[in-house]
Amino acid sequence: MRRFVDRHPLWSVIIFAVVAVLLWMIFAVWPDWLTDAIGRKKVFLNALFNGITLGGLYFLVASGFTLIFGLMRNVNLAHGSLYLLGGYVGYLTADATGMWLLAFPAAFIVVGAFGVLLQIFVFRRMEGEDLRQTLVTIGISIVMADLMLWAWGGDFYNISPPEWLSGPMQTFFVTSVKRSGELVYMKYPMVRLVIFAASIVVGVGMWLLLNRTRIGMLIRAGVDDRDMLSATGARIQLVFVAVFAFGAGLAGVAGVVGGTFQSVAPGEDVRFLLASLVVVIVGGMGSIPGAALGALLIGLAEQFGSVYFPTYAVVLTFLIMVVVLAFRPQGLMGRN
Amino acid sequence: MRLTYLTTISAAALMAAGVAQAEPLKIGFLATLEGTYTVLGEDGLRGFKVALDELGNMAGGREIEVIIAATDASPDSAVRAARKVVEQDKVDILIGPLSGSEGIALRDYSKTQPQVTFINGISGAQETTWVDPSENFFRFNMDGAQWSAGLGDYVFNEKGYETVATIGEDYSFIYTQVFGFALEYCQAGGEITDRFWVPLGTKDFGSIIAALPDDVDAIYLGLGGGDAVNFLNQYQQAGGDANLIGGTIMVDGTVLNSKGSAKEALIGVPSSGPQADDWDNPNWQKFVKAYQDLFEPDQRFPSPSLMATGYYNGTMAMASCMEQVGGDLSDGQAAFRDCLSSIVLEDAPNGSIKLDGNRQAIGTNFLTEVVENADGTLSNKLIKVIENVNQTMGIDEAAFRAIGLPSRDVPECKSSY
Numbered sequence: 001m002r003r004f005v006d007r008h009p010l011w012s013v014i015i016f017a018v019v020a021v022l023l024w025m026i027f028a029v030w031p032d033w034l035t036d037a038i039g040r041k042k043v044f045l046n047a048l049f050n051g052i053t054l055g056g057l058y059f060l061v062a063s064g065f066t067l068i069f070g071l072m073r074n075v076n077l078a079h080g081s082l083y084l085l086g087g088y089v090g091y092l093t094a095d096a097t098g099m100w101l102l103a104f105p106a107a108f109i110v111v112g113a114f115g116v117l118l119q120i121f122v123f124r125r126m127e128g129e130d131l132r133q134t135l136v137t138i139g140i141s142i143v144m145a146d147l148m149l150w151a152w153g154g155d156f157y158n159i160s161p162p163e164w165l166s167g168p169m170q171t172f173f174v175t176s177v178k179r180s181g182e183l184v185y186m187k188y189p190m191v192r193l194v195i196f197a198a199s200i201v202v203g204v205g206m207w208l209l210l211n212r213t214r215i216g217m218l219i220r221a222g223v224d225d226r227d228m229l230s231a232t233g234a235r236i237q238l239v240f241v242a243v244f245a246f247g248a249g250l251a252g253v254a255g256v257v258g259g260t261f262q263s264v265a266p267g268e269d270v271r272f273l274l275a276s277l278v279v280v281i282v283g284g285m286g287s288i289p290g291a292a293l294g295a296l297l298i299g300l301a302e303q304f305g306s307v308y309f310p311t312y313a314v315v316l317t318f319l320i321m322v323v324v325l326a327f328r329p330q331g332l333m334g335r336n
Numbered sequence: 337m338r339l340t341y342l343t344t345i346s347a348a349a350l351m352a353a354g355v356a357q358a359e360p361l362k363i364g365f366l367a368t369l370e371g372t373y374t375v376l377g378e379d380g381l382r383g384f385k386v387a388l389d390e391l392g393n394m395a396g397g398r399e400i401e402v403i404i405a406a407t408d409a410s411p412d413s414a415v416r417a418a419r420k421v422v423e424q425d426k427v428d429i430l431i432g433p434l435s436g437s438e439g440i441a442l443r444d445y446s447k448t449q450p451q452v453t454f455i456n457g458i459s460g461a462q463e464t465t466w467v468d469p470s471e472n473f474f475r476f477n478m479d480g481a482q483w484s485a486g487l488g489d490y491v492f493n494e495k496g497y498e499t500v501a502t503i504g505e506d507y508s509f510i511y512t513q514v515f516g517f518a519l520e521y522c523q524a525g526g527e528i529t530d531r532f533w534v535p536l537g538t539k540d541f542g543s544i545i546a547a548l549p550d551d552v553d554a555i556y557l558g559l560g561g562g563d564a565v566n567f568l569n570q571y572q573q574a575g576g577d578a579n580l581i582g583g584t585i586m587v588d589g590t591v592l593n594s595k596g597s598a599k600e601a602l603i604g605v606p607s608s609g610p611q612a613d614d615w616d617n618p619n620w621q622k623f624v625k626a627y628q629d630l631f632e633p634d635q636r637f638p639s640p641s642l643m644a645t646g647y648y649n650g651t652m653a654m655a656s657c658m659e660q661v662g663g664d665l666s667d668g669q670a671a672f673r674d675c676l677s678s679i680v681l682e683d684a685p686n687g688s689i690k691l692d693g694n695r696q697a698i699g700t701n702f703l704t705e706v707v708e709n710a711d712g713t714l715s716n717k718l719i720k721v722i723e724n725v726n727q728t729m730g731i732d733e734a735a736f737r738a739i740g741l742p743s744r745d746v747p748e749c750k751s752s753y
């Protein structure tokens with residue numbers, strides 16, 4: 001922190017100013033001129049929260065993607081299909097048992113197991129052949145999309161959250177003051193907050209796992225130099241399988257999350273594959289903090305775009321990607 | 337599903353080969369079998385199959401051979417699919433597309449392929465037949481504005497909604513729907529305060545929902561398919577409780593039969609469209625029964641959606657005219673097209689349909705309200721039937737042209753046009 005301030009004084013001031021303005025915008029009651037300029041505070045706060053929670057969802061999908069890439073140099077273009085499969089498995093579980101929470105372990109296990117099969121029967125056979133792996137995963141994603149269409153049809157599936165999670169909750173953010181002087185607090189969907197909290201837990205857990213445990217050490221060593229690691233006698237194939245299963249399982253869990261606050265339907269696989277690609281390109285291939293930052297940026301861009309300049313909302317995401325690629329091709333947190 | 341269908345047809349074709357001497361009639365079928373409107377496209381295909389079943393797979397003494405192509409609601413996917421069936425498979429007649437902007441694209445494409453007759457599936461953008469209509473493009477369904485007939489008047493006078501905000505997908509069909517709603521609603525005395533437009537295929541409506549104004553009497557929803565389900569789901573989670581008004585595909589069977597509880601927000605919502613689920617007209621009842629008999633309950637909706645009805649009508653019109661010309665499509669299909677231009681579909685399940693000079697349908701519209709049935713399913717209850725709705729919605733043609741084409745902010749909300 002200190003070193004950063006010493007090395008980039010100008011940037012530090014700018015970042016500090018932006019954070020200060022943002023905090024003020026979140027907590028203060030907006031004066032009239034600001035409301036006239038950019039609309040009601042409620043809209044702004046909601047866009048901010050939605051951007052962050054959407055970023056949470058993108059992070060869940062993209063972190064598995066980036067982990068797999070970081071370790072195995074394998075661009076798994078079937079990652080979106082894993083997401084969709086998780087969504088369907090989650091729906092079936094929640095629908096059959098009536099327990100929403102059960103959908104998460106079910107999706108994690110089923111999709112994780114599928115990931116193990118993929119790793120053992122597909123990727124291990126073509127290790128180190130990047131292009132071949134990429135093409136094969138595209139093929140797998142197409143086949144899986146059709147199989148899922150065959151099994152579940154083109155309907156839209158909603159995974160209903162339990163009673164205590166549905167509906168809005170009152171937050172302590174003041175959005176406006178009524179003429180009588182009464183404060184109006186913001187209401188926000190409960191389920192989105194819970195999901196966001198869960199994605200933070202997953203993120204922190206992953207960071208701890210990677211940085212504080214022996215397995216994490218193995219994985220990090222594998223990311224840096226795979227050949228050297230296997231030369232030291234580590235059972236690298238086992239690590240590969242475990243990481244692949246974990247990454248796939250995360251995509252499955254993300255499918256349940258996505259199915260809860262959006263919906264599960266054909267076509268979602270491609271959308272989330274694209275989103276994860278954009279997120280990891282912006283954040284830096286193979287970096288978990290990068291995936292978090294990228295997911296946050298993309299989520300915020302989508303939500304603010306949809307409210308403040310709806311016509312160009314779609315372009316905004318890709319604009320960010322273009323800017324990052326132009327000035328920092330390795331991604332914001334990526335290493336050279 | 338598609339595969340078994342093709343197999344059935346080929347089997348039927350083999351069996352009939354000895355009987356029918358005439359060459360088979362090649363028909364291309366286009367619908368949104370991919371993307372956010374997949375469910376809509378699938379039901380369109382069901383409507384088409386009901387028609388084929390009723391026809392015994394014959395038209396004008398010729399065996400029907402079907403080539404199915406999938407689109408995804410984008411104009412370029414529609415042109416790509418049409419090119420494939422027209423230029424590669426050499427079809428005689430093309431039935432489709434399903435979605436608004438696809439229709440506009442195919443109208444333009446049809447001008448370059450004068451040897452093929454295009455019969456619209458169920459796409460409902462106004463521009464398709466209103467601006468530079470194509471000689472060989474026929475539309476036996478009304479457009480989105482016509483489908484709004486009766487709604488604006490009803491919500492203002494009966495429901496007492498004096499201000500409304502609209503939210504819709506950002507493309508031609510929804511423009512047309514809001515156009516039709518606004519014309520009538522504003523003339524009745526209502527005021528439209530805001531119009532929100534979201535890209536087709538939007539998944540996260542959180543911020544849009546927060547931006548919806550609190551101080552309006554009702555919100556008009558012009559969404560369809562997956563977008564509609566996502567919106568309702570998130571609207572419920574955000575605790576939304578405003579009065580809602582449904583666009584035609586917002587309260588269609590495709591949304592009312594989605595899985596999950598999101599759709600319950602629609603109970604009691606008024607809407608309008610080219611059909612009503614509980615209409616007691618015998619032609620409608622007959623069509624519903626044919627639809628229910630042909631498919632297993634878990635492979636269809638409880639009753640046909642307007643997509644099924646639209647494709648059914650187009651196909652039946654085609655078959656009647658093939659019958660009339662005795663299967664003869666010579667002379668650039670001239671006789672066949674003359675017949676299409678002048679045919680009156682008296683027995684159409686959703687009320688009598690005829691075409692105007694632009695080959696655009698003049699038909700019957702239905703004012704409906706969503707009700708919950710005894711078994712927990714939702715359907716559209718009929719409130720009022722409006723007959724003979726033409727494309728200018730009863731407004732003088734010159735005055736109608738002066739309003740301009742439907743777009744994000746056309747028409748202005750005025751008390752007279």
